[in-house]
Amino acid sequence: MNFICNFPFFSILISLFSGTICSVLPAKAAKVVNRVVIAAVGVMSLILLLYLLSTGESFVYWMGHFPAPWGNEIRAGVLEAGMALFFCIIMYLSMAGGAHKLYGEVVESKHNLYYILVNLLLSSLLALVYTNDMFTAYVFVEINTISACGLIMIRQVGRTIEAAVRYMIMSLLGSGLLLFGLCIMYDLTGHLLMSNMKESVSLLMASGEYQIPLIVSVALMCVGLCIKSALFPFHAWLPDAYGYSTASSAAILSSLVSKGYIFLLIKIIYRVIGFDIFNSTRIIDVLFVFGLMGMIFGSISAIRENDIRRMIAFSSVAQIGYIYMGFGMGTQAGMVASIFHILSHAATKSLLFIAAIGLTDVSGGSRKFVDLTGAAYRNKWAGAAFMAGSLSMVGVPLFSGFISKLLFSQAAVQVEGKMLASLIVLGISTVLNAIYFMKTVIRIYTPARESGYSIVTFKDMKSYGIVLICFIVLNVILGVSSQPIVDMIEQGLAMFA
Amino acid sequence: MGPNLLANYGEAVSAILFCIGFTNLLLQTNLIKKIIGLNVMDSAIYLFLAEKGYIAGRVAPIVVNGVTSTEAYINPIPSGLVLTGIVVSVSVTALMLSLTIRLYTRYHTLDLDEISAQLKKEGK
Amino acid sequence: MSKKRPAAEYQKTFAFRFFRWLSGAKDPYLGEVEMQPQEEYVPDPEAALRHEKEHDAILDKVYDPERNMEMKLFRKLYHATSILFCLFLIALLLVTISWLPAIGTVERPVNNEVAGRYIENGLEETGAVNIVAGMILDYRAFDTLGESHVLFVATITVLILLRLNKTEKNEAEVNDRRFEPKNDAILQLAATFLVPIIIIFGIYIILNGHLGPGGGFSGGAVIGAGLVLYLNAFGFQKTERFFTEKTYKWICFFSLSFYCLAKSYSFYTGANQLHSVIPKGTPGAILSSGLILPLNIAVGLVVACTIYAFYAMFRKGGF
Numbered sequence: 032m033n034f035i036c037n038f039p040f041f042s043i044l045i046s047l048f049s050g051t052i053c054s055v056l057p058a059k060a061a062k063v064v065n066r067v068v069i070a071a072v073g074v075m076s077l078i079l080l081l082y083l084l085s086t087g088e089s090f091v092y093w094m095g096h097f098p099a100p101w102g103n104e105i106r107a108g109v110l111e112a113g114m115a116l117f118f119c120i121i122m123y124l125s126m127a128g129g130a131h132k133l134y135g136e137v138v139e140s141k142h143n144l145y146y147i148l149v150n151l152l153l154s155s156l157l158a159l160v161y162t163n164d165m166f167t168a169y170v171f172v173e174i175n176t177i178s179a180c181g182l183i184m185i186r187q188v189g190r191t192i193e194a195a196v197r198y199m200i201m202s203l204l205g206s207g208l209l210l211f212g213l214c215i216m217y218d219l220t221g222h223l224l225m226s227n228m229k230e231s232v233s234l235l236m237a238s239g240e241y242q243i244p245l246i247v248s249v250a251l252m253c254v255g256l257c258i259k260s261a262l263f264p265f266h267a268w269l270p271d272a273y274g275y276s277t278a279s280s281a282a283i284l285s286s287l288v289s290k291g292y293i294f295l296l297i298k299i300i301y302r303v304i305g306f307d308i309f310n311s312t313r314i315i316d317v318l319f320v321f322g323l324m325g326m327i328f329g330s331i332s333a334i335r336e337n338d339i340r341r342m343i344a345f346s347s348v349a350q351i352g353y354i355y356m357g358f359g360m361g362t363q364a365g366m367v368a369s370i371f372h373i374l375s376h377a378a379t380k381s382l383l384f385i386a387a388i389g390l391t392d393v394s395g396g397s398r399k400f401v402d403l404t405g406a407a408y409r410n411k412w413a414g415a416a417f418m419a420g421s422l423s424m425v426g427v428p429l430f431s432g433f434i435s436k437l438l439f440s441q442a443a444v445q446v447e448g449k450m451l452a453s454l455i456v457l458g459i460s461t462v463l464n465a466i467y468f469m470k471t472v473i474r475i476y477t478p479a480r481e482s483g484y485s486i487v488t489f490k491d492m493k494s495y496g497i498v499l500i501c502f503i504v505l506n507v508i509l510g511v512s513s514q515p516i517v518d519m520i521e522q523g524l525a526m527f528a
Numbered sequence: 529m530g531p532n533l534l535a536n537y538g539e540a541v542s543a544i545l546f547c548i549g550f551t552n553l554l555l556q557t558n559l560i561k562k563i564i565g566l567n568v569m570d571s572a573i574y575l576f577l578a579e580k581g582y583i584a585g586r587v588a589p590i591v592v593n594g595v596t597s598t599e600a601y602i603n604p605i606p607s608g609l610v611l612t613g614i615v616v617s618v619s620v621t622a623l624m625l626s627l628t629i630r631l632y633t634r635y636h637t638l639d640l641d642e643i644s645a646q647l648k649k650e651g652k
Numbered sequence: 653m654s655k656k657r658p659a660a661e662y663q664k665t666f667a668f669r670f671f672r673w674l675s676g677a678k679d680p681y682l683g684e685v686e687m688q689p690q691e692e693y694v695p696d697p698e699a700a701l702r703h704e705k706e707h708d709a710i711l712d713k714v715y716d717p718e719r720n721m722e723m724k725l726f727r728k729l730y731h732a733t734s735i736l737f738c739l740f741l742i743a744l745l746l747v748t749i750s751w752l753p754a755i756g757t758v759e760r761p762v763n764n765e766v767a768g769r770y771i772e773n774g775l776e777e778t779g780a781v782n783i784v785a786g787m788i789l790d791y792r793a794f795d796t797l798g799e800s801h802v803l804f805v806a807t808i809t810v811l812i813l814l815r816l817n818k819t820e821k822n823e824a825e826v827n828d829r830r831f832e833p834k835n836d837a838i839l840q841l842a843a844t845f846l847v848p849i850i851i852i853f854g855i856y857i858i859l860n861g862h863l864g865p866g867g868g869f870s871g872g873a874v875i876g877a878g879l880v881l882y883l884n885a886f887g888f889q890k891t892e893r894f895f896t897e898k899t900y901k902w903i904c905f906f907s908l909s910f911y912c913l914a915k916s917y918s919f920y921t922g923a924n925q926l927h928s929v930i931p932k933g934t935p936g937a938i939l940s941s942g943l944i945l946p947l948n949i950a951v952g953l954v955v956a957c958t959i960y961a962f963y964a965m966f967r968k969g970g971f
Binding site: 529530531532533535536538539540543544546547550551554555579580581582583584588589590591594596597598600601603604605606607608611612614615616618619620622623625626627629630641 | 727731734735737738741742745746747748749750751752753754755756757758762763766767768770771772773774775776781782783784787788792795796799800802803805806807809810813814864865867869935962965966
């Protein structure tokens, strides 16, 4: 076996172990460890991705001395390695971009605990991406939930703690349903490894045995993961959690945590149930309808919002609706569009959150739109970055959001019966997006009369400026050279089957 | 209805308990009652798993007198899953309780809606 | 001996004027300084009404189920849909269960070659008499590694929420001394007997984890309960002699590091088909079954400390 095949295992273990190490380190050293680990995992994922692209085959890696149905496994393909790489990039940039806010918002003595949480969150995301075992996935889903809750309430104001409680309640409902579905699935197949489960499921489907429990267990798992990833009717906790937590947390939560659950759902669809069987159930129609509703209602709530951070949070609800709409189409093209939108939304939303703190900082810390008037002149880089993010969200060419909308419309055209609905809602949602994002952009570029707020230049916060530039570049790369990425996603999905 | 409802009465009980816990977690406004609901829900799942492993007339999977035949012992996998699940639910309960303590010392109430109301009145 | 002054003379002294000023009998400025006559306060009924209206409007807007009709309706709807949803869920699960394979029988998909190999070869391949311990710590060890980190991350979040800094700590200490019972003779006598027994029993459960029912988590929980009982009987001053936050930190660090590194070694050798140097030992002996015993001890230490830490945090926000 090639040495590179160890890299998925190394990346999970390094990030898990670094969490333990950070518990005895002072805050500064913990910060260095955190950055180094994220960078190291990113480099390993990049090498792994290149290796997988050259061999063109996925591989499984035994976690222990025992082969498939007995031991525990992880599995790496192009999609997994690419996702891990992308998660590392976003996480590094979010941590670097929000680092200066941490000193004001989190008690100094609890900084090293923050880095522990981030390390463990990274390890759980990697485990969700790479795992080939359903029960392992459940355990790491719990690590992901608890550390995400920690990220929300580490800034201790009343709102965040209440948001953390609401987040935990919704997440626990989701985990309960996921575990119950998993148990039923285990009862029917007798396996916990995804590949063996899939074999048994296709045999059961062919023989027509246990149809009802099978569908119910799939539905329970889907609903559980939808609740956890804040699909439309289950999003009540989201605005407070994203709107009031510290900036790095908000960026990581919106762009990575919910995406980890969605990626697990994709894995379940492809590697446990089988794409064709999943599409023959009515579940995709439900996902489709809730996705569409999320797109509309999320945007309407965002328009009514008077607080820039909460507005961005509500926009996340709409964007998650897009992703589930792609699942609901039930075609390969819809799935590719959804996965591209995961990348595009992660890159854009973290950019928006990081840019928003630059704008609020030069407006006396207020997030109200009245006070933000002219903020883009006081902090030019944050203003430009916010505009870039908004343009991407609205779907202007050259930015990543345009490509995902294009892919969604292309996919919609191929689906009979769902074409009209998805195209109309895509159009309405784009207009609504434009209303609230352009409203904000116009507001921050309206010259203010005497404001008395300080002006921040690039020299004052170099690292923050560089992070913003990296984010914009990432967005433009996704928007301009989308074809290789789409090809990679298709190759990865082919490896899944 | 399928043929096995009566044979699976243990699982039916666990399903009803699961739904009771689920309702409590969803409906109660008192945080402590919510946590109780959470624990009922988790325990119901462990009961469900324990039922899965059971085979009539066989003993717990601890090798006695060197007998290692599948005929002698029940299925060990669900027991292992329950062990893992219990640790997870202990951790989650501790986290929820400490969140509750934090909110109580701040707002002097356990009612989540009342806490929301107070937060909105603070206007922050 | 001082002589008594006449009243008229006394009234001229500084002391008399000072005490009169102190007691507020006379305003020293009244009549001495030019003053603006103050208007009498006349309550403006219109302004009061407006203020009341604004107050009402605020109450209606904010979350107050007594006054806000929209909220009231939403609450009722929420309850009704929740109940309907739960009834639906019960019905759905019952129907599902009625179609599941009957429990207690052998002919089920669950009793396949996976469980078969765990039972038949478990003793030989893991060296553990307790097949469940062999399964969770050897065949499916990655889950268990994740599980111990769930506990770890939960303690971290509890620390974030409840750990107090230095100044708050003193106040908490005072509160704790006041509200918690201490020096209770019955409790102390009982604890003197029970604590050693409980802790020894916990150690037995941990060390016996690969030979019979037991293991790191259950044993650790028993030891933790013993520590909590000791703390309740003798108070924080006694426990601080051997258990502080530092002890907790380092025990957790070493146990989890050992766990991570040992399992990494075993995963790495397993995946790369290398020979593992860890001996299996004779099944049934106390020193057997490879890594399972040391892992159980590590988990036991972590869990015991964590249980104690949870209790200390809940009680006063520190050790």
